[in-house]
Amino acid sequence: MIPAMTLSTTRPVTTAELPSARYEPLVDGVRIAVLTHAPGVGARWTVCELGDGLALLEIRTDGGPAPTEVRMSVPLGDAAGYWHPGAGWERTLVADWAGRSRVSLVDGTAAGCLYDHDGRTRLTFAVADPVPETDVVFGVSEENDTHVVHLHLAPAPDGGPRRVLLARSAPTVATALRGLRQWFAAQPQCAPMPVPDSAQAPVYSTWYAFNQRVDAASVEAEARVAASLGCEVLILDDGWQKYGSGRGYAGCGDWRPDPTTFPDFAAHVSAVRAQGLRYLAWVAPLLLGPDADCAERLTPYAPAPAGVPGAQVLDPRRPEVRDHVISLCTRLVADHGLDGLKIDFLDEAMAYRGDGAYAHHEGTDIDDVGRAMTVLLTDLRTALEELRPDGGLLLELRQPYVGPGMAPFGNMLRSFDCPGDATGNRVRTLDTALLAVGGAVHGDMLLWDRDAPAHAVARQLIGSLHCVPQISVRLTELSGEHRETLAFWLAEWRRLRPVLLHGDVESGRPDELYTLVTAARGRACVTTVHSDRIVPVDTTAYDDITLVNGTASDRVVIEVTGGQRPLRMTVRDERGRIIDDCERSPAPGLHIVSVPRSGLVALRVTEGTV
Structure with missing residues (x-):
């Protein structure tokens, strides 16, 4: 049953109510229609076979650049589910009046895969340019007994064709998406950032172990145990910075160490690194809270409220914001001897998406959020690599900004927060890995009940087995049984690492x-x-x-x-x-x-x- 239409409805509810279009065969039973929504502008399309089960759809407009709409429709057959990077727990079939997403470089990828109950794929696609904002409509057409995907594509900046990559029917979802992933890896705009060995080694994180109650002495004590267990990276999460107490983000913006808990941050970092660990600090450079010392100066550049409590979002489409982010990140690395950064909440930039309340903001020099973030992140990587020219720079990114377009900007790709949830960690890391290009996929930090049986501890590690594990418990307080369990599974993970991280993975439906x-x-x-x-x-x-x-x-x-x-x-x-x-x-x-x-x-x- 679909929602009732009302007299105030201005947009069609289902795809069957859209203006009709002429469909033609595309590949493997998929049919396509391409439209423009500009007077006097037409569209034409071609398909080029790339080999290895891949094809490239190209759409050109006649009469000038114009937005295009690509409609794809495939018979339902024995369809079981539709996967896309933002599926979360909704991974079966939805009605086309419910399937909606707007993606960009820092919030998902315009890609998807429809598959049957036997696992075989029916439609697999990805928009070839992962940067710009793209609207995607998908789901079952109740009127036509088909599954549809509609892509709303902005004109290419250079006036060239818009392209959509297609994978022909494959035995499994992983097989089909592996082909897309390999194609993206060969594209210059998705050339992966170097991945040092330390990006593929176990991590100790302070977040679940300490939350925001961190201090230099306690972190150094944990670092010694972490190094003895085989961890090679330490991530200092939220709480190290001035005004970093409380679970909101009202103090974000200055990114200077709290002098009471980290009186000599550079010396502290040096002490941890002396244990053989690389050191990263957490930063959310687009968040601005009213309690920050810099709030008065930067507030004009942050009109939109953040999706997290207590903060506004700096608009990356403004050159002043991009300069500010690069300056603060390079200052952190240079002043304190860091090996890199855990860069959080980049998806908050979508507060300035093209169809939102803050789309039009005075002083911007780039309209599209994805393109603005590309400029920002390109310049940031360049500046940080000048500080760390040895190829050892570490940058952690987090779902949902871990798609192919982010490959040049991060080499540690972490799944979204799922504390204590071994199933969530397994599902989210394998989701990430399906389209991850270059960077090492990391699980969310692992925590467990200190009184739990050893098999419950091991279950957390097994849920993170097919990615790089991050540990976040008080190692200095572990029972002998828990420490033995952790040591065994970290050692076993290192033994199996070549297969787990570099083998071909088949994960099923x-x-x-x-x-x-x-x-x-x-x-x-x-x-x-x-x-x-x-x-x-x-x-x-x-x-x-x-x-x-x-x-x-x-x-x-x-x-x-x-x-x-x-x-x-x-x-x-x-x-x-x-x-x-x-x-x-x-x-x-x-x-x-x-x-x-x-x-x-x-x-x-x-x-x-x-």
Whole structure:
């Protein structure tokens, strides 16, 4: 049932109520119509096959530049869900009167994938230019029994064609999006920022461990333990700065250390770095609070309220704001010897989106938020790399600004906050990884109940297994059991890192929340299972197989495929203690393997086929 129309309705509610358009075949049963909304301007389109299952749709206008509308429609068939970067927990099918989003460089990506119940894709696309603001309408057309995607594209700045990348039908969502990701990585405007080894190493973060109650001595004590556990980066989160108390953001803007808790910030940073850790500090450079010393000077540049409490948003379309952000960020790194920054709340720039109440602001020199942020971030990276010319600069970005267009501006791509939520961390990091270009995907910081059983601690780490883990508990206060569990899983993660971070990942249907995930590289694979599912074990394709039990059960059901081969089976519990170590030659078919919850079994082929 759709919402009722009223006499005051000025826009169609469903796509079927839009003015009719002539549809033509595009690819794989998808049909397309292209329209312009400017008098005397027409549109034409072509499709170029790129190979490897990719095609490039190009739209040109005749009669001058004009906004274009691209309508794509595909029969529902056996459709199960529609994934897009901003899907969150709504990842099945929605009606076309509900599917709406406005994206830009710092808030998502104009991309999506419709897939069937067997996982096969029906429509996969991404707008080739990830920078400008783009309106996307999507969902099931109840009138036409189809799934539609409508893209509203602004004219290209150079007057050239607007382009949409298409992936032909593929066996899985991950396979289809892998092709898009590889294409973006080859584009100059998405050339990834260098990713040093430290960006791919475990992180200690102060946020959940301390919130805003941080001080130099306590952080240095945590740093010593973090380094001993194998962490290589420390992130000092909110609370280090003057006026940084309270959970609101009324004090943001000055970004100077609190002299009572960090009396000599540079010496403190040096002490942490002496432990072998890289040091990043949290900053939200677009937020301006009324309590900041600089508020009076900068308030004219921040007319829009932030989406977080207590602050306004500086308008990046103004050159004064861009200069201010670059100056403060470079000052932080230069004055205190930082290795980089955790840059937060860049998506707040969308307060100045083109269809919003603050779209028209005096003094702007760039109209589009995405293009303004591109100029800002390009200049910021250049300035910071001049301070850190060794290639070791670290910049953390956070969902939703982790799409292909952000690849040049950050090398640590973190999932959105999900404290204590192992499922949320798994889903959000794998979502990010589907279109991540270049940068290392990081999980949200891990916290757990200090009185919880060890398997609950391990569950948090398993939820972050297919990305770089960030730890945020008081390490100096851990029980022996918790510390043993943490040490084991961090060591196991480092052992498996080449496969987990650089292998091909198959995560299954997005609407099933990625409950069976496999990463494979060469002759090795790692599979994590999070529900009562049969786990495929291909002893022909792989010689080194690790199965991680993320379920609440103490066994894993496997299905052996390929030939019968002798295996060394080593079962460990959540603390890494060996429970079983034996030789087996399982025949093809189903087998039950006893594996403790939050434990794992390593299967290693010892010789050829039996």
